[in-house]
Amino acid sequence: MSTEAEKKxxxxxxxxxxxxxxRTALPIWKSWGIRLLSxxxxxxxxxxxxxxxxxxxxxxxxxxMWDGTFKSSYSFITTLRDTAMLxxxxxxxxxxxxxxxxxxxxxxxxxxxxxxxxxxMIYLGNLLPQWLLLPLMFVSAVAGGAxxxxxxxWFKARWNTNETLxxxxxxxxxxxxxxxxxxxxxxxxxxxxxxxxxxQAGWFPLIFGYRFTLNIIIVAVLSVxxxxxxxxxxHGYEIAVIGESENTAKYIGINVRKVVVRxxxxxxxxxxxxxxxxxxxxxxTISSGTAEGFGFTAIIVAWxxxxxxxxxxxxxxxxxxxxxxxxxxxxSYAALxxxxxxxxxxxxxxxxxxSEFFVNYSLIFRGKHQKGGEKA
Amino acid sequence: MDNIQPAVKMCGITKRFGTVVANDNCTLExxxxxxxxxxxxxxxxxxxxxxxxAGIYYPDEGQIFVDGKEHSIRSxxxxxxxxxxxxxxxxxxxxxLTAAENIVLxxxxxxxFDMKAVSAKVRAICDQYGFDVDPDMKIYDMSVSQKxxxxxxxxxxxGANILILDEPTAVLTPQETDTLFNVLRNMRxxxxxxxxxxxxxxxxxxxxxxxxxxxxxxxxxSVRTQDTSIGEMTNMMVGHAVTLxxxxxxxxxxxxxxxxxxxxxxxxxxxxxxxxxxxxxxTGEILGIAGISGCGQKELLEAIAGLQxxxxxxxxxxxxxxxxxxxxxxxxxxxxxxxxxxxxxxxxRLGMGLxxxxxxxxxxxxxxFRNGHSIFADRKAPKQLAERVVDxxxxxxxxxxxPVRKLSGGNVQKVLVGREIAAAxxxxxxxxxxxxxxINSSYMIYDLLNRxxxxxxxxxxxxxxxxxxxELCDRIMVLCAGHMNGMVDGRSASKNDIGLMMTRLAKKExxxxxx
Numbered sequence: 001m002s003t004e005a006e007k008k009x010x011x012x013x014x015x016x017x018x019x020x021x022x023r024t025a026l027p028i029w030k031s032w033g034i035r036l037l038s039x040x041x042x043x044x045x046x047x048x049x050x051x052x053x054x055x056x057x058x059x060x061x062x063x064x065m066w067d068g069t070f071k072s073s074y075s076f077i078t079t080l081r082d083t084a085m086l087x088x089x090x091x092x093x094x095x096x097x098x099x100x101x102x103x104x105x106x107x108x109x110x111x112x113x114x115x116x117x118x119x120x121m122i123y124l125g126n127l128l129p130q131w132l133l134l135p136l137m138f139v140s141a142v143a144g145g146a147x148x149x150x151x152x153x154w155f156k157a158r159w160n161t162n163e164t165l166x167x168x169x170x171x172x173x174x175x176x177x178x179x180x181x182x183x184x185x186x187x188x189x190x191x192x193x194x195x196x197x198x199x200q201a202g203w204f205p206l207i208f209g210y211r212f213t214l215n216i217i218i219v220a221v222l223s224v225x226x227x228x229x230x231x232x233x234x235h236g237y238e239i240a241v242i243g244e245s246e247n248t249a250k251y252i253g254i255n256v257r258k259v260v261v262r263x264x265x266x267x268x269x270x271x272x273x274x275x276x277x278x279x280x281x282x283x284x285t286i287s288s289g290t291a292e293g294f295g296f297t298a299i300i301v302a303w304x305x306x307x308x309x310x311x312x313x314x315x316x317x318x319x320x321x322x323x324x325x326x327x328x329x330x331x332s333y334a335a336l337x338x339x340x341x342x343x344x345x346x347x348x349x350x351x352x353x354x355s356e357f358f359v360n361y362s363l364i365f366r367g368k369h370q371k372g373g374e375k376a
Numbered sequence: 377m378d379n380i381q382p383a384v385k386m387c388g389i390t391k392r393f394g395t396v397v398a399n400d401n402c403t404l405e406x407x408x409x410x411x412x413x414x415x416x417x418x419x420x421x422x423x424x425x426x427x428x429x430a431g432i433y434y435p436d437e438g439q440i441f442v443d444g445k446e447h448s449i450r451s452x453x454x455x456x457x458x459x460x461x462x463x464x465x466x467x468x469x470x471x472x473l474t475a476a477e478n479i480v481l482x483x484x485x486x487x488x489f490d491m492k493a494v495s496a497k498v499r500a501i502c503d504q505y506g507f508d509v510d511p512d513m514k515i516y517d518m519s520v521s522q523k524x525x526x527x528x529x530x531x532x533x534x535g536a537n538i539l540i541l542d543e544p545t546a547v548l549t550p551q552e553t554d555t556l557f558n559v560l561r562n563m564r565x566x567x568x569x570x571x572x573x574x575x576x577x578x579x580x581x582x583x584x585x586x587x588x589x590x591x592x593x594x595x596x597x598s599v600r601t602q603d604t605s606i607g608e609m610t611n612m613m614v615g616h617a618v619t620l621x622x623x624x625x626x627x628x629x630x631x632x633x634x635x636x637x638x639x640x641x642x643x644x645x646x647x648x649x650x651x652x653x654x655x656x657x658x659t660g661e662i663l664g665i666a667g668i669s670g671c672g673q674k675e676l677l678e679a680i681a682g683l684q685x686x687x688x689x690x691x692x693x694x695x696x697x698x699x700x701x702x703x704x705x706x707x708x709x710x711x712x713x714x715x716x717x718x719x720x721x722x723x724x725r726l727g728m729g730l731x732x733x734x735x736x737x738x739x740x741x742x743x744x745f746r747n748g749h750s751i752f753a754d755r756k757a758p759k760q761l762a763e764r765v766v767d768x769x770x771x772x773x774x775x776x777x778x779p780v781r782k783l784s785g786g787n788v789q790k791v792l793v794g795r796e797i798a799a800a801x802x803x804x805x806x807x808x809x810x811x812x813x814x815i816n817s818s819y820m821i822y823d824l825l826n827r828x829x830x831x832x833x834x835x836x837x838x839x840x841x842x843x844x845x846x847e848l849c850d851r852i853m854v855l856c857a858g859h860m861n862g863m864v865d866g867r868s869a870s871k872n873d874i875g876l877m878m879t880r881l882a883k884k885e886x887x888x889x890x891x
Contacts, residue, residue: 016450019434022393234753237745240734247728250683251720252742253709 019364031359038355042348049343054335061329061336065344068328069321079320081212084219085278086316087309089291089298091219091226092270094307095263096149098230100243101156105167107295108174109148109268111288113275115178116144117202118195118286121279122185125201133202138276145272146265148174153264157257171295175288182287194284204281215281222270223309230307239263271295304353322348381444383408383538383569384429384460389438391424398424401438402595404588406538411560411570413584413601415577417613417814421593422573423465426540430462431455442538461531462540467523469515476511479530501532505562520670521552528559539563540571545579546811549668550842550875557583575613575814576841577606589613613815622822622847624866625830630658632694633803633834634680634703639689641675641858649675651858652689657803657834662825664849664866665838666874672858673838674723677805681720682708693718693803719801721793723808723838725785729792732781736762736773736791739780743799765794769820786817793824804828807838822848842871854878 026034047058069079089106096103103109120137128136152166186192196202207213230236238259242249249256274294279286297319305311326341384406391399399421406412416422427433429440431452439446442458449455455462469478476494495511502509509525518526524544531539541560545553560570560583574580580587581601588598589612596612634657641650650672657663665673678684680691682703691703693716701714711718726732730739740758748754762776769790773783780788793809806825810818825848829835839845845852849866854877861877 016434016448021436232752234745234751237738237741237753240738241731241742244731244733245727247724248731248742251681251708251722251728253682253707253712255707255709 017366020361021364023360023362026359034358035352035355038351042351046344046347049347056333056335064329064332065325068324077210079324080216081282082320083317084216085274086294086298086301086320087223087313088219088274089271089294090301090312090316091223091309092267092274093298093302094226094309095230095239096267097302098243098307099239099260099263101260101264102164103149103167103264103267104164104299105148105152105170106271106298107291108171109145109271110275110291110295111174111178112148113141113145113272114279114286114290115181116140117276117279121195121202125196126199130201137202137280141272141276142269145275146268149264149268150261153261157260178286178288192285202280203284212281215277218277223313227309380407382406383443385441386429387439389425389428389435391428391433391435397593400593404595406569406571408569409564409567410585411564411572411583413580413587414571414573415575415580415587415609415613416590417575420590422590423542426462426542426571426573429455429460430540456534456536459536460538461534461536463527463531463542463544465542465546467527469523469526471516472514474512474514475509475526478515478526479533498529498533501529505559507559520547538569542573544572545574545576549878577609580609622844623826624848625826627661627850630661632656633659635692635694637690639679639691640687641679641684642687649858653860655853655860655863657836659834660829660832661850662829662835662837662848664845664852665836665855666842666845666852667855667878671855673807673855677720677807677838681718681805682706682711717799717801718803719796719799721796721806721809725788725792726781730780730788733779735777735779737776739791740795743795761798765791769794786813789813790817793821797824797828801833803834805836808840809837811840842874846871
């Protein structure tokens with residue numbers, strides 16, 4: 001029981017150099033402080049990278065990057081436009097992911113919606129008045145996106161197929177169908193050009209001078225609606241229960257198959273709307289690249305935001321900001337091409353993601369541990 | 377023993393999980409050639425303390441001495457290097473491998489890998505201590521007690537001479553428990569130091585030399601088993617004496633409520649889980665169901681609750697006016713829509729009865745969220761219910777918005793039982809309602825069940841502790857591998873009779889005797 005001997009041997013014993021402990025809830029200013037620090041750290045690392053590889057002044061590069069979004073009111077509003085697109089698809093994924101249904105098929109569902117929109121524009125655009133045409137485009141886009149989501153959902157509900165692979169494959173089907181049809185439509189021309197270029201039938205009206213103002217409004221409404229749906233409705237509750245524990249859902253009498261199909265119809269329908277606003281409010285045409293890969297980027301957004309539409313908006317904006325900045329850098333500096341600017345983007349994302357670890361966990365180093373021991 | 381060097385000495389051990397202090401300045405000594413019972417209610421920090429000895433957790437403060445020398449145990453490998461091995465409550469075995477393969481899994485022995493030598497060594501260990509295990513048997517073919525044996529042999533094979541067993545008897549029949557205790561005594565004789573974590577007092581008296589008691593993470597003290605009594609240990613454990621008698625109000629006017637006829641259930645793997653079981657559940661009484669775990673209890677309750685597809689048979693609900701409704705072929709929602717108020721406290725509380733990541737209010741909502749015609753779910757009523765349950769059942773929670781997963785086992789169960797009873801059931805099915813609960817919480821559950829019984833509810837209590845079954849239940853049905861081995865009167869049945877009925881069929885497969 002000699003305490004001195006114990007103390008001596010305690011010095012000899014090896015305490016692990018660093019241990020990880022779960023934090024209790026951090027005050028908001030601290031958790032956001034950590035996130036802010038991570039951005040700073042990212043900027044420093046990127047600066048080192050830029051300077052050591054290209055010899056350019058990192059500050060100047062950052063200014064150019066900032067300009068990607070904030071140079072002019074037009075660059076800002078196009079950033080908002082693309083943010084809205086990405087956010088729309090993320091919002092579409094939220095209910096499916098909340099249910100732990102891994103819908104990797106947003107890209108295809110957006111294309112399906114866009115294709116239906118284009119079909120209506122091309123074949124009915126000059127027959128119907130605008131007030132009837134737009135709703136019809138909307139309905140057909142919703143139906144197209146929903147159908148693309150319904151197929152894997154039904155197979156999942158009925159035969160428990162793997163939805164990840166199924167929805168992924170559906171993307172390629174959609175891409176190829178769009179490629180095939182655009183080839184037919186363009187005929188001998190090198191590209192399709194704008195649909196109904198002369199009559200502008202089926203184009204969104206100009207609001208505040210921009211066609212895509214309507215896009216931003218629609219996505220804002222959808223985001224708020226989705227937040228309410230997931231948070232307050234019975235459907236939202238059922239989705240959450242299934243996502244957390246299918247056994248509990250069955251125990252309580254929730255018809256899991258029905259909810260899976262219903263939720264995927266909703267998810268696909270909103271993807272379809274994303275296709276609709278892209279074709280009618282932004283591109284005025286369709287190609288297999290219409291979804292711009294946002295169907296995949298949205299997966300990251302939905303995950304990072306933990307399916308909360310408010311956070312989704314922030315993260316979508318950040319991602320688009322980085323993307324615009326990267327493009328701007330690539331066009332301003334010969335030494336920094338697209339790839340180099342993507343690396344900078346990568347470093348920033350990595351640091352921000354990594355900061356979540358430090359928000360949730362703290363590191364306890366060897367010295368600190370013993371101090372704690374003395375206190376007790 | 378005072379002048380002997382302890383094999384293990386834990387000094388001032390503190391472990392926190394967030395704000396929860398699992399162990400607060402705990403001290404424990406363990407000597408060679410003794411069996412130490414580590415006693416405490418649930419959530420008292422027994423397992424956490426032993427996990428630190430076994431290298432699963434690392435203590436926030438304090439020191440661990442093995443054979444007088446301080447060591448820092450950072451992983452299970454460190455622990456094994458020091459000769460410390462732990463047999464966990466949930467076995468960590470690979471089902472498709474044989475016993476011998478599991479035993480050597482992860483070992484890096486120099487030279488050629490020789491399965492025959494492994495088997496021989498396993499057999500030698502078995503002979504030495506009186507185990508009965510076939511090294512070449514696959515784990516999936518084994519009974520729970522055989523799997524446990526493999527776990528014990530596994531740590532012995534790795535040279536452990538300090539063994540920690542976490543609630544080893546929880547899954548065993550009385551007969552299997554006796555066998556295990558004999559093995560432990562053999563190991564003690566050969567100089568091993570053994571810790572057995574338990575909250576069953578008679579087992580402590582039966583097998584241990586010394587008892588160490590934890591209460592709410594604090595070390596209360598240790599006494600020699602021969603110098604103590606059940607009363608004193610209970611006092612140390614709970615801080616005040618609790619009566620050990622469970623109430624059993626008289627049955628008033630029992631009427632058949634549910635009639636189960638020739639029920640047969642075959643699992644997806646083609647195993648007959650229930651074989652022609654017929655019985656009735658009556659109003660105003662508690663029907664106990666005894667049996668080794670996995671003998672069809674789960675399937676039986678789930679079949680009645682509409683969760684288990686059945687092969688044949690019928691389950692009829694008899695209303696007060698004598699009309700009958702077939703429950704088979706209906707899902708839980710259909711059953712509820714028939715007007716049958718059937719509550720079910722399933723064995724898997726967080727995986728089926730509740731949603732672990734949701735808070736108390738949202739869990740209360742599970743039963744009521746469909747109420748009303750609005751598309752929005754009403755959270756006011758569930759919140760009030762949650763408040764009532766917390767208040768009436770003394771649920772220990774930081775607040776209503778705490779995820780239930782973060783509550784201790786007893787509090788989780790109170791939330792679940794509270795919700796199920798609030799639905800004003802006519803039938804209340806419970807599976808292992810007090811498993812893992814401390815004495816106080818267990819009695820509260822018995823009390824709740826008795827009050828339901830007095831209200832005329834037909835209560836089913838699937839249990840594992842025979843002492844409780846014979847004290848609480850009015851009738852006890854004994855299941856053995858899906859067969860109904862008998863229906864006995866709870867007031868006259870003896871524990872040993874039931875224990876024998878539980879193993880009557882299984883006996884053929886087991887070796888009859890240990891020599």
